[in-house]
Amino acid sequence: MSELSGLLAIWEREFRVFLREKSRIFASLLSPLMWLFIFGGGVGSALSTSSFNYQTFIYPGIIVMSCLFTSIFYGAYVIWDKRLDFLKEVIVSPLSRTTIFFGKALGGVTDAIIQASVLVLLGPIFGVHYGWFLIPLYAVLFIMITGLVSIGLIIGSLMESPEGFGLITSLINFPLFFLSGALFPLDNLPSWLKGITLMNPVTYGVDAVRSLMLGTSTFGLFKDVLVLIAFAVIIVVIGAWTFSKMKV
Amino acid sequence: MLIEIKSLTKKYNSFVAADHINLSIKSGEIFGLLGPNGAGKTTTLMMLSTLLKPTTGTAIVNGFDIIKEPSQVRKSIGMVFQEPSSDELLTGYENLKLHTMMFGVPANLREQRIKEGLELVGLTAEKNQLVKKYSGGMRRRLELARGLSHHPKIIFLDEPTLGLDPNAREQIWAYIKKLVKKENVTIIITTHYMDEADRLCDRIAIIDRGKIVAIDSPENLKRKIGGDIIQLKFKGERNLNSLKKLKFVKKIDKFENGAALTVSDASKHLQEILKVIGTVESVEMRTPTLNDVFLHYTGKEYHQNGESPEGGFFEKAMTYRARSK
Structure with a gap:
């Protein structure tokens, strides 16, 4: 019972801090909007994919990108907690490290879901009409973000400096994004490139979101969700384990 | 416990x-x-x-x-x-x-x-x-x-x-x-x-x-130190060994340009000590502080540094040198 209230406490703290850092919310929305309207508008005017306008095609991919960047970046806050010595205050509490990990992860999932929701609101611009699909959509986002936030937390728990964190995560973020099919269809890729994208968990997130929003899918929603669940479970287990080993 | x-x-x-x-x-x-x-x-x-x-x-x-x-x-x-x-x-x-x-x-x-x-x-x-x-x-x-x-x-x-x-x-x-x-x-x-x-x-x-x-x-x-502290300041070398013969002098800590003596009944014996050691620049007599206790047990002057918890770079370098000596 006290573990549960501790988990809620950590989650609540992350949420309050998130709401108080307005510039952080604003800045992290700017990048997906630029991708959508500038990149999408520009490239879209030069080519057309089979049945969709290019902007519409990348729209689900950009939602996933926003989730990806926000989630991974969230791990940096672990480093700030170390720097501010706030982490010591959390670690010296009777809570288990697993609870601390889940509290933190839940905080990150909340942040990313809120930002994704802002982008989901743009749906009508791209011809997406809301309906029951929103429920499975949020379930898919939740599972995928849980895995991605955990990656961020793992890196954050292992590193000491925000600069190092930035360097490592940019090495992870961009391959995960570019090799996910967010910006191009996977069907006609050369086989080496397709092989790499198939190993990227984000690919299945993009495919699932695209399938729910636009009704087109490469792998089928069922397979997407299975892969995402497996991904999230594995990373969460690793994350909880690294937190238990984390030094302050 | x-x-x-x-x-x-x-x-x-x-x-x-x-x-x-x-x-x-x-x-x-x-x-x-x-x-x-x-x-x-x-x-x-x-x-x-x-x-x-x-x-x-x-x-x-x-x-x-x-x-x-x-x-x-x-x-x-x-x-x-x-x-x-x-x-x-x-x-x-x-x-x-x-x-x-x-x-x-x-x-x-x-x-x-x-x-x-x-x-x-x-x-x-x-x-x-x-x-x-x-x-x-x-x-x-x-x-x-x-x-x-x-x-x-x-x-x-x-x-x-x-x-x-x-x-x-x-x-x-x-x-x-x-x-x-x-x-x-x-x-x-x-x-x-x-x-x-x-x-x-x-x-x-x-x-x-x-x-x-x-x-x-x-x-x-402070009591265990067994007396009061007489702090002497002087220039040059003094023969402190002659002080050791005085039985009310419990302990002598020598510094540069001075010494701290632990003396029982200090006020009574100050005259005698000064006679042995000769002219000094200044004399300070006091009841022991924890500072003296620290000195007593470690043989070192107590340096407190309130600036930073780890000690500044200079202090670290100095302690490092002191340790390697």
């Missing part, structure tokens, strides 16, 4: 931060760990609060083994860290609420505990301000209130007045004393301020280079 420290040791490669520390601390006392920076005080506290694993040895805190039952130990203690560890983007109240939730204070008692804590440290009026707007002293007081809010049996205070101005220090001391009177807690405090240890603590352990060199009440420690 509320805390029983058994041969607690922490090694970092070849550097021994805490060297076979043995201590027993009774319930209800204010116990001080006194020593210069880098003596191993914080390391000891970190091990007692289960944040750091000992290399060898262990300790029993409130009946729980720090290695085998860390979670139970953490439930029994409240910790106020040397560095500020509250969240700046939360208000004072929110920091306290977060703490009570993490430390398992039942929901129906939380508001009461937070209110009590804020009142004790005089922050009720500022409770809804963000912590980043607090002064250093206010922040320390908030963290003091936070450390108490789950009603621990034992409170660890790591350098509670480090970096605070004299006014804020007096306030913190007053709060600590008030606290002991009001709640029945045991307090372990680390400090490198002699006056702080002298004013607050029932008993003191003097630590130097990871080892405990003396344990007793401040009064007894």
Whole structure:
């Protein structure tokens, strides 16, 4: 019972801090909007994919990108907690490290879901009409973000400096994004490139979101969700384990 | 015994931060760990609060083994860290609420505990301000209130007045004393301020280079020196050996341009000492302070450095040189 209230406490703290850092919310929305309207508008005017306008095609991919960047970046806050010595205050509490990990992860999932929701609101611009699909959509986002936030937390728990964190995560973020099919269809890729994208968990997130929003899918929603669940479970287990080993 | 420290040791490669520390601390006392920076005080506290694993040895805190039952130990203690560890983007109240939730204070008692804590440290009026707007002293007081809010049996205070101005220090001391009177807690405090240890603590352990060199009440420690201190300043070399023949001179510590003598019945024997040593530049006679106690047990002058907890670069370089000599 006290573990549960501790988990809620950590989650609540992350949420309050998130709401108080307005510039952080604003800045992290700017990048997906630029991708959508500038990149999408520009490239879209030069080519057309089979049945969709290019902007519409990348729209689900950009939602996933926003989730990806926000989630991974969230791990940096672990480093700030170390720097501010706030982490010591959390670690010296009777809570288990697993609870601390889940509290933190839940905080990150909340942040990313809120930002994704802002982008989901743009749906009508791209011809997406809301309906029951929103429920499975949020379930898919939740599972995928849980895995991605955990990656961020793992890196954050292992590193000491925000600069190092930035360097490592940019090495992870961009391959995960570019090799996910967010910006191009996977069907006609050369086989080496397709092989790499198939190993990227984000690919299945993009495919699932695209399938729910636009009704087109490469792998089928069922397979997407299975892969995402497996991904999230594995990373969460690793994350909880690294937190238990984390030094302050 | 509320805390029983058994041969607690922490090694970092070849550097021994805490060297076979043995201590027993009774319930209800204010116990001080006194020593210069880098003596191993914080390391000891970190091990007692289960944040750091000992290399060898262990300790029993409130009946729980720090290695085998860390979670139970953490439930029994409240910790106020040397560095500020509250969240700046939360208000004072929110920091306290977060703490009570993490430390398992039942929901129906939380508001009461937070209110009590804020009142004790005089922050009720500022409770809804963000912590980043607090002064250093206010922040320390908030963290003091936070450390108490789950009603621990034992409170660890790591350098509670480090970096605070004299006014804020007096306030913190007053709060600590008030606290002991009001709640029945045991307090372990680390400090490198002699006056702080002298004013607050029932008993003191003097630590130097990871080892405990003396344990007793401040009064007894000073009494054990066995006399008053006569501090002499002079230029050039003097024959101090002739002083050793005088039986009321208990101890001679030689410095550059002077010496400190421990003398029984100093006022009576001052004349005689000056006769032996000749003309001096100045004479100072006083009852011993903890400073003299430290000198007595370690043979070193006490250097306190209030600027930074680790000591500045220069000081580190100097201690490094001193160590390698």
